[in-house]
Amino acid sequence: MNFVALRMLTGDRAKYFGLVFAIAFCTFLLENQTSIFANIMKRTASQILDVTDAEVWVMDPQTEYWEQTKALKDTDLTIVRGVPGVQWAVRLFKGNPVARTRKGKFAAAFLVGIDDATLAGAPRKILLGSWERLREPDSIVIDQAGYILLFPDEPLELGRTLEMNDHRVTIVGISDVPAPFASLPVMHTRYSEAINFLGRERTQLSFIIARPGVGVTPEELTARIHERTNLRARTTQEFMWDCVRYYLKNTGIPVNFGITIAVAIIVGAVVAGQTFYLFTVDNLKQFGALKAIGITNLRLVGMILLQAFTAGTLGFSIGTGMAATFFEIFVHKLATRGIVLMWQCVALTGACIFVVVIVASLLSIRRVLVLEPAAVFRG
Amino acid sequence: MGSVVNGGIGVSCRQVRKHFGSGETRVEALRGVDFETRFGELSFLVGPSGCGKTTLISIIAGLLDATGGEISVLGTKMAALTPSERVLFRRKNLGFVFQQFNLLPALTAVENVAVPLIAAGTPRRRAVEQSAALLIQLGLAARINALPSTLSGGQQQRVAIARALVHEPRLVVCDEPTAALDHASGDAVMQLLAANAVRPGRTVIVVTHDTRVFHYAHSIAHMDDGRIVNVTRPSTSRTLSEFVEDATLQETYV
Numbered sequence: 001m002n003f004v005a006l007r008m009l010t011g012d013r014a015k016y017f018g019l020v021f022a023i024a025f026c027t028f029l030l031e032n033q034t035s036i037f038a039n040i041m042k043r044t045a046s047q048i049l050d051v052t053d054a055e056v057w058v059m060d061p062q063t064e065y066w067e068q069t070k071a072l073k074d075t076d077l078t079i080v081r082g083v084p085g086v087q088w089a090v091r092l093f094k095g096n097p098v099a100r101t102r103k104g105k106f107a108a109a110f111l112v113g114i115d116d117a118t119l120a121g122a123p124r125k126i127l128l129g130s131w132e133r134l135r136e137p138d139s140i141v142i143d144q145a146g147y148i149l150l151f152p153d154e155p156l157e158l159g160r161t162l163e164m165n166d167h168r169v170t171i172v173g174i175s176d177v178p179a180p181f182a183s184l185p186v187m188h189t190r191y192s193e194a195i196n197f198l199g200r201e202r203t204q205l206s207f208i209i210a211r212p213g214v215g216v217t218p219e220e221l222t223a224r225i226h227e228r229t230n231l232r233a234r235t236t237q238e239f240m241w242d243c244v245r246y247y248l249k250n251t252g253i254p255v256n257f258g259i260t261i262a263v264a265i266i267v268g269a270v271v272a273g274q275t276f277y278l279f280t281v282d283n284l285k286q287f288g289a290l291k292a293i294g295i296t297n298l299r300l301v302g303m304i305l306l307q308a309f310t311a312g313t314l315g316f317s318i319g320t321g322m323a324a325t326f327f328e329i330f331v332h333k334l335a336t337r338g339i340v341l342m343w344q345c346v347a348l349t350g351a352c353i354f355v356v357v358i359v360a361s362l363l364s365i366r367r368v369l370v371l372e373p374a375a376v377f378r379g
Numbered sequence: 380m381g382s383v384v385n386g387g388i389g390v391s392c393r394q395v396r397k398h399f400g401s402g403e404t405r406v407e408a409l410r411g412v413d414f415e416t417r418f419g420e421l422s423f424l425v426g427p428s429g430c431g432k433t434t435l436i437s438i439i440a441g442l443l444d445a446t447g448g449e450i451s452v453l454g455t456k457m458a459a460l461t462p463s464e465r466v467l468f469r470r471k472n473l474g475f476v477f478q479q480f481n482l483l484p485a486l487t488a489v490e491n492v493a494v495p496l497i498a499a500g501t502p503r504r505r506a507v508e509q510s511a512a513l514l515i516q517l518g519l520a521a522r523i524n525a526l527p528s529t530l531s532g533g534q535q536q537r538v539a540i541a542r543a544l545v546h547e548p549r550l551v552v553c554d555e556p557t558a559a560l561d562h563a564s565g566d567a568v569m570q571l572l573a574a575n576a577v578r579p580g581r582t583v584i585v586v587t588h589d590t591r592v593f594h595y596a597h598s599i600a601h602m603d604d605g606r607i608v609n610v611t612r613p614s615t616s617r618t619l620s621e622f623v624e625d626a627t628l629q630e631t632y633v
Contacts, residue, residue, distance in 0.1 A: 001497060001498060003490075003503065004483065004486065004490075004494060004497070006486040007483070007490070008483060008485050010485065010486075011483075011484055011485020011486075011624025012485070019423055070444050198544075285479075285481060286481070286483050286484075288481075289475075289477065289481040289483075290494070290498075291466075292440070292442060292469065292475055293470065293475065293494065293498060293542075294466055294467065294468075294471070294495070294498060294499075295466075295470075295498050296463065296466050296471040299498075308391070350427055372442070373442045374437040374441070374442035374443045374584070376432075376475075376477055376553050377433045377436070377437055377478075379475065
C-alpha cells in the first residue's frame with residue numbers, strides 16, 4: 001500500500017508542494033539562524049583558537065573573556081614556568097591600537113604581540129610573506145580582511161607601511177585568520193614591538209600561554225597553575241567557552257537570535273504541521289473508503305507515517321540545500337567570512353523537523369483511527 | 380453456514396436493533412429488522428431518507444455494531460468476530476460501491492481497482508493486470524490509465540463497480556449507486572451491475588431511491604421508520620410497472 005500512500009501525498013500538487021516547501025523554508029530559516037548565531041559566538045574566541053601552539057592560557061583572576069584583560073606582572077611568567085608539568089610558557093600581548101595609512105585611512109585594530117624568541121602564538125595560515133620576517137624591526141603581519149579595509153581596491157602586497165602610536169610599521173606578511181567578533185583588522189607582531197605600538201603602561205603582559213609537558217593534560221596543568229600562582233588558568237577550549245558564555249550572558253545577541261529561531265520553529269511547526277494535518281483531514285473520506293475495503297488501522301498508520309516522513313525528508317533536504325547554498329555564497333564575502341553551515345545546526349534542525357513531523361503525524365493518525373468506516377456511506 | 384447455491388441465504392438479519400445517543404438525544408435507527416438476501420440475487424433495500432437503510436447495510440458490512448438482534452453474513456455471525464477479524468472478513472468477502480464513488484483521485488482507474496487486491500497481498504503488477512482485464516470487460520479499455528477526475532460520473536461508477544468485484548467478494552454492498560448519475564448513466568450502471576455482479580455464491584445488496592431501476596431487483600425490501608415493512612419479488616409476484624405505479628410507493632420515492 002506504500003505506493004497508494006505516496007500517490008495520495010503527491011496527487012494534489014499544490015498541497016504537496018506547499019507542505020514540502022513549508023518544511024524546506026522552516027529548515028532553511030532554522031539552519032541559517034542557528035549557524036550564524038553559533039558562528040558569531042565562535043568569533044568571540046577567534047584569536048584564542050588561532051593560537052595552536054599552546055593549550056593553556058594564564059590570565060588575571062578577574063579576566064572573563066578575550067577582550068577583557070588586566071595586565072599581569074612580568075614575574076608571573078617566571079612563576080608559571082616554574083609550575084611542574086609546564087613544557088614551556090611565553091608571553092602574549094593583546095591591545096587595540098589605531099593604525100593609519102599614508103593616505104589617512106585609519107582603523108582600530110587587534111594587535112597581538114607574540115613571543116620574540118620563539119614566535120609562539122602565531123596563527124598557522126599566511127597568504128603572503130612569512131612569520132619569520134616578524135624578526136625585522138617595526139614589522140607586522142596583518143590579516144587579509146584588515147588589509148582590504150585599510151587599502152581598499154589595492155592588490156595584496158608586502159612593504160606597505162602603517163603608522164601606529166607615532167611608529168612607522170611595515171607589513172611583512174598577510175595572514176588568513178578567522179574574523180574577530182568586532183570586524184577589526186588583526187595584526188601580529190613581536191611582543192617587544194607590540195608594547196611600543198600601543199603606548200607603554202606600567203605592566204603590559206596580557207596573557208601567558210603555555211604548553212603542558214609529556215604526560216600532563218591541559219586540565220591538570222591549569223589546576224596546578226591556579227593552585228601555585230593564584231592566577232586564572234584555562235585550557236584553550238575552556239577559554240573559548242568563557243568568551244561565548246560572556247557574550248551570551250551580557251549581550252542582546254542571544255535574545256535577538258533566540259526570538260528569530262523561536263519564530264522559525266513556531267511558524268515552521270504551525271505551517272508544516274497544520275498543512276499536513278489538513279492534508280490528512282481532506283483525505284479522510286479516502287481513508288474511510290480504505291478502512292471499509294478492509295485496510296487495517298496499522299496499515300493506515302504506516303501510510304500516514306510514510307507520507308509524513310517523505311514530505312519531512314524532502315523538505316529538510318531542500319531546506320538544507322538552500323542553507324548550504326546561502327553559506328557557500330556568503331562565506332566568500334569579507335564581512336561574513338568564516339561563517340559556515342555547522343553540522344551541529346543541521347542535526348539540531350533535523351531533530352526539530354522530526355518532532356514537527358511526528359506531532360503532525362500523531363494528530364493526523366488520531367483523526368484516522370477514530371474515523372468510523374461507516375462514514376463513507378454518508379453522502 | 381447457509382447454502383451458497385443460488386437461492387441459499389447470503390445475509391440474514393433477525394430482530395436487529397440499533398440506536399444512537401442516549402437519554403433525550405437517543406435515536407432509534409433500527410427497531411427490530413428482519414431481512415434476508417439470497418445468493419445469486421440482487422436484493423434492493425428501499426425507503427425514504429432517514430428510514431435506516433444506511434445503518435442496516437453498515438451493520439451488515441461490519442462497519443457498525445448492532446445494539447441487538449442477530450446478523451449472519453455468509454454464514455458467519457458478525458457479533459462473534461473481533462474488530463480485527465471483521466476487517467479481514469470485509470477485505471476477503473465484501474465489495475463496496477458508494478454513492479460518491481470514493482475513488483482515490485491520485486490513482487488511475489486501474490490502480491483504484493487494484494487496491495483491494497494489493498491490500499490482500501497480491502503483487503502490484505499482477506493486481507494491475509487482473510484489474511485491467513476487468514475494466515476492459517466493463518467497457519473501459521480506453522480509460523484504464525485515466526485519473527478519476529477525467530472520467531464521467533458513469534465511468535467513475537463503473538470503475539467503482541470493478542473495484543468492488545475485482546477480488547471476487549461473496550457480498551457486494553451498493554449504496555445509492557445511481558444517485559449521482561443521470562437516467563441513462565444510472566441505467567447503464569445497473570445493467571453492468573446486474574450482468575457482472577450477480578453470480579452463483581454471491582449476494583448483492585443495493586440501497587436506492589431510484590424507482591427507475593427497480594426492475595433489476597430480484598427482491599425489494601421496503602424500509603420505513605427503522606423496520607422492514609414490505610418485501611416483494613417483482614419478477615415473480617408483480618410486474619415492474621405495477622410496482623412503480625403503486626400510488627403509495629410513488630408518493631414515497633418520487
